[in-house]
Amino acid sequence: MAAADAAGLGRRRAAAFVAPALLLIAGFLVFPALWTVWLGATDYRLTGFAAAEPEFTGLDNVRHALGEDSFTHSLGLTLQFVLGSAVLGQAVLGFAIAWLLRERRGALRRLVEALVLLAWILPGSVVAFLWIALLDRNDGTLNALLGTPGTAWLVEHPMAAIIVFNIWRGTAFSMMLYAAALSTVPPTQLETARLAGASRWQQLRDVVLPAIRGHVLTNLLLISLWTFNDFTPFLLTGGGPADETETMPVFIYKTALFNGELGYGAALSVLMLLVNLVIALVYVRLLRRRDPGASSGNGTGAGAGPVAAERAGAP
Amino acid sequence: MTPGRAAGAVLRYTALAAVLGFFALPLLWLAFAPFDRAPSVAASLPRFTLDNFRELLDNENAVRSLRNSLLLAAGTGGIVVAFAASAAYALSRVRLPGRDALLYALLLLSSIVTGTAAMVPLFNLAYELDLIDSRLGVVLVLSGGLLPSAIFILKDFTDTTPRSYEESARVFGASPLQIVAHIVVPLIRPGLATIAVWSVAQVWGNFLIPFLLLRSPEKSPAAVVMYTFYTEGGQPDLALISTFSLLYSLPVVAMFLFVSSRYGFRFHGGIKH
Numbered sequence: 307m308a309a310a311d312a313a314g315l316g317r318r319r320a321a322a323f324v325a326p327a328l329l330l331i332a333g334f335l336v337f338p339a340l341w342t343v344w345l346g347a348t349d350y351r352l353t354g355f356a357a358a359e360p361e362f363t364g365l366d367n368v369r370h371a372l373g374e375d376s377f378t379h380s381l382g383l384t385l386q387f388v389l390g391s392a393v394l395g396q397a398v399l400g401f402a403i404a405w406l407l408r409e410r411r412g413a414l415r416r417l418v419e420a421l422v423l424l425a426w427i428l429p430g431s432v433v434a435f436l437w438i439a440l441l442d443r444n445d446g447t448l449n450a451l452l453g454t455p456g457t458a459w460l461v462e463h464p465m466a467a468i469i470v471f472n473i474w475r476g477t478a479f480s481m482m483l484y485a486a487a488l489s490t491v492p493p494t495q496l497e498t499a500r501l502a503g504a505s506r507w508q509q510l511r512d513v514v515l516p517a518i519r520g521h522v523l524t525n526l527l528l529i530s531l532w533t534f535n536d537f538t539p540f541l542l543t544g545g546g547p548a549d550e551t552e553t554m555p556v557f558i559y560k561t562a563l564f565n566g567e568l569g570y571g572a573a574l575s576v577l578m579l580l581v582n583l584v585i586a587l588v589y590v591r592l593l594r595r596r597d598p599g600a601s602s603g604n605g606t607g608a609g610a611g612p613v614a615a616e617r618a619g620a621p
Numbered sequence: 622m623t624p625g626r627a628a629g630a631v632l633r634y635t636a637l638a639a640v641l642g643f644f645a646l647p648l649l650w651l652a653f654a655p656f657d658r659a660p661s662v663a664a665s666l667p668r669f670t671l672d673n674f675r676e677l678l679d680n681e682n683a684v685r686s687l688r689n690s691l692l693l694a695a696g697t698g699g700i701v702v703a704f705a706a707s708a709a710y711a712l713s714r715v716r717l718p719g720r721d722a723l724l725y726a727l728l729l730l731s732s733i734v735t736g737t738a739a740m741v742p743l744f745n746l747a748y749e750l751d752l753i754d755s756r757l758g759v760v761l762v763l764s765g766g767l768l769p770s771a772i773f774i775l776k777d778f779t780d781t782t783p784r785s786y787e788e789s790a791r792v793f794g795a796s797p798l799q800i801v802a803h804i805v806v807p808l809i810r811p812g813l814a815t816i817a818v819w820s821v822a823q824v825w826g827n828f829l830i831p832f833l834l835l836r837s838p839e840k841s842p843a844a845v846v847m848y849t850f851y852t853e854g855g856q857p858d859l860a861l862i863s864t865f866s867l868l869y870s871l872p873v874v875a876m877f878l879f880v881s882s883r884y885g886f887r888f889h890g891g892i893k894h
Binding site (some may be wrong): 311312313314315316317319321323324326327328330331333334335336337338339341342345399403406407416417418420422423424425427428429430431432433434435436437438439440442444445446447448450451468474506507508535536537538541554558559562563568571572574578579582583586587590 | 629633636637638641643644646647649651652654655661662663664684700703705707710711712714715716718725727729730731732733734735736737738740741742743744745746761762764765766768769774784785787788790791797799804805808817824825826828829833843844845846847859860862866869870873874875876
């Protein structure tokens with residue numbers, strides 16, 4: 307910080323400049339978070355007797371949630387979804403694409419990147435419909451290709467369908483992050499390893515991965531956070547068939563807004579906020595360590611990482 | 622070319638072809654169906670026609686939903702750019718107590734309090750404020766969520782712009798507000814453009830918040846209305862949906878191309894859609 311206050315704003319005016327933004331953030335971000343905690347501790351409902359006079363019930367909702375089969379069922383599905391589509395799917399595929407393209411310049415590289423990016427930037431409603439069309443039972447393209455007419459993928463393998471869908475949807479972020487990460491690996495080290503007779507696999511394991519450890523961790527934390535909060539599967543399956551794809555966001559939606567159990571829904575939200583908080587704090591710790599690999603290679607420096615964690619919950 | 626290396630090359634190209642296939646396959650339908658005279662859900666080469674586009678433009682609901690999307694995106698983008706710019710400038714130039722801690726706390730909060738996690742209180746809040754089924758409610762909720770990141774990015778941007786212009790203008794007797802309007806805004810224009818594009822893209826594709834807060838189809842944006850296009854027979858109206866999808870996706874792709882051609886695609890960790 308050089309000489310402060312170049313335009314002579316003064317503290318008063320500066321505070322007035324900051325106020326509108328802070329008011330909106332306080333009203334629509336901070337307050338809802340705090341209110342979630344309060345609601346989660348009451349028997350608040352949309353209609354009926356408890357709607358008028360919500361009673362304070364403390365941790366009952368949370369205990370109730372943890373004891374419910376439908377909650378544990380949903381938690382299990384969410385874990386499958388996050389592990390399958392983010393940790394195993396997006397991260398591995400993203401790295402593989404970045405690795406395959408690392409020494410290429412030209413049309414092929416641009417084409418692959420363009421398609422992967424397109425899957426990422428198209429609106430969620432559009433890509434969800436593309437996949438509904440692709441997986442259609444009667445004349446979906448996938449059945450035509452595989453020669454499996456009449457297979458209703460979204461009914462017979464709903465979880466696998468939304469996992470593959472989310473891999474397709476979100477790999478772009480990991481691909482770009484790993485492309486940036488791979489460009490930071492010193493070529494001389496690879497050269498030395500190669501001259502020492504290391505195989506491709508050994509180079510990858512002993513030279514590349516240790517060098518980009520920070521990036522890998524950043525990547526896993528962010529995509530896990532986004533996938534955990536992703537509402538898009540709802541557009542494909544609506545949580546069905548028979549709640550087989552009811553991940554936590556969809557479960558909360560159905561409980562709180564569809565069935566009107568707002569207190570119980572809020573208790574579930576509290577648990578979700580806690581998980582988000584833990585992931586975010588681990589990420590902040592990582593950035594604090596000032597590990598050069600930990601900032602995700604962005605132009606805005608450390609800290610802008612979780613920047614675009616979408617409120618919509620898209621990846 | 623030793624046999625081993627040849628095998629490696631074959632493997633690499635096979636892998637790349639598989640990746641291309643996987644990512645291209647779902648997109649084929651979007652490319653072909655809108656131009657097909659009788660589209661089905663199967664991706665096939667169209668018997669070429671532009672009738673679907675004509676029909677779309679005659680469809681009251683479809684056009685209105687795109688207008689709503691535009692309204693929500695413009696409203697949110699306007700608020701986010703204006704509020705974030707003034708806050709970022711003040712935070713960058715004046716030492717307010719607890720500034721850095723505040724910025725980081727807000728950023729952390731905005732990544733934790735996602736729309737899905739705060740679904741219940743957001744709905745209640747809108748209900749209490751009488752903002753259910755109001756487009757203003759959607760704009761305010763979305764703005765609150767986008768502002769922390771926008772302030773953070775713009776403050777970084779403002780920190781790197783020289784202060785000397787502001788100082789010399791002050792020497793010549795310009796008032797702080799004149800300085801901000803005539804010197805600061807032109808200086809940080811690229812940053813403002815980035816934030817505008819980013820927030821518009823975020824709102825354009827958002828499904829959850831309008832889905833939660835809006836009741837009437839007349840006010841709903843494209844992301845939500847898309848799911849209500851059925852023919853009289855109760856089947857999804859594929860000609861309309863595919864054409865609509867293409868039209869609705871174009872602005873996002875155009876913005877993305879504009880940003881990457883103009884500023885080069887700098888990878889902000891996670892600035893996206």
